[in-house]
Amino acid sequence: MYETLDIVRAGATATIWMNRPEVHNAFDERLIAELAAAFQELDADAAVRVVVLGGRGKHFSAGADLNWMRRAAQQGSDENRRDARQFADMLRGIADMTKPTIARVQGAALGGGTGLTAACDMAVAADDAVFATSEVRFGIIPAAISPYVLRAIGPRHALRYFQSAERIPAAQALAIGLVGEVVAAAALDARVAELAQALIAGGPEALQTAKALVRDIAGRPIDAALSAETAERIARQRATAEAREGIAAFLEKRPARWLS
Numbered sequence: 001m002y003e004t005l006d007i008v009r010a011g012a013t014a015t016i017w018m019n020r021p022e023v024h025n026a027f028d029e030r031l032i033a034e035l036a037a038a039f040q041e042l043d044a045d046a047a048v049r050v051v052v053l054g055g056r057g058k059h060f061s062a063g064a065d066l067n068w069m070r071r072a073a074q075q076g077s078d079e080n081r082r083d084a085r086q087f088a089d090m091l092r093g094i095a096d097m098t099k100p101t102i103a104r105v106q107g108a109a110l111g112g113g114t115g116l117t118a119a120c121d122m123a124v125a126a127d128d129a130v131f132a133t134s135e136v137r138f139g140i141i142p143a144a145i146s147p148y149v150l151r152a153i154g155p156r157h158a159l160r161y162f163q164s165a166e167r168i169p170a171a172q173a174l175a176i177g178l179v180g181e182v183v184a185a186a187a188l189d190a191r192v193a194e195l196a197q198a199l200i201a202g203g204p205e206a207l208q209t210a211k212a213l214v215r216d217i218a219g220r221p222i223d224a225a226l227s228a229e230t231a232e233r234i235a236r237q238r239a240t241a242e243a244r245e246g247i248a249a250f251l252e253k254r255p256a257r258w259l260s
Contacts, residue, residue, distance in 0.1 A: 012049035021057025028068035054104040063111025115145025126185040
């Protein structure tokens with residue numbers, strides 16, 4: 001049972017709804033702990049193929065609950081460090097999921113809300129969405145979210161927005177790579193569902209290994225060692241039962257077994 005989340009399953013897609021609309025889904029210790037537990041639970045559930053993260057109400061997430069931040073600031077160094085690690089570990093748990101993850105973003109996605117967006121594999125935003133790494137306005141820094149935001153937008157944009165704390169409208173978020181698509185608010189759910197179905201069409205093992213492929217080769221020099229490694233990966237994947245089934249299904253003009 002979750003107090004701050006609502007998990008909705010539709011076929012092979014599970015949506016984790018942050019359910020604190022009265023505080024714009026700002027997160028505190030409980031929401032952080034429950035997000036970590038929910039992603040872990042769904043990653044272990046074989047019936048779930050895609051996980052969507054959304055926020056109930058008008059906003060995706062306003063970031064950290066300032067009452068939680070104030071409590072953390074007043075704690076001793078060990079307790080403060082423990083709270084920070086809990087948040088950082090939750091984000092890493094999202095990024096390290098073996099299944100595809102989609103951020104469904106509307107309204108405000110500020111501070112940690114931007115971090116949650118970037119920690120997911122992909123993001124679809126409504127045209128009313130607005131993002132910010134606004135931590136410096138409170139005398140702090142976007143440290144825990146930085147690996148995921150940097151991965152999405154690169155260091156040049158991060159240097160600007162980590163320091164300026166400017167609001168980033170949806171169109172600009174698309175231009176700098178923070179989100180992959182922007183759609184009208186009324187079309188958001190339909191587009192997320194369409195993207196989830198495109199992901200479900202892929203083989204479960206292939207999706208997992210494709211995700212690992214991006215993680216393992218990103219940023220590496222294109223040399224003989226990398227060429228050999230990628231050749232080994234495709235050879236190994238082609239020898240799997242899933243690959244044999246996928247190729248047979250295509251040649252026989254029928255759905256693959258993982259779609260039945």
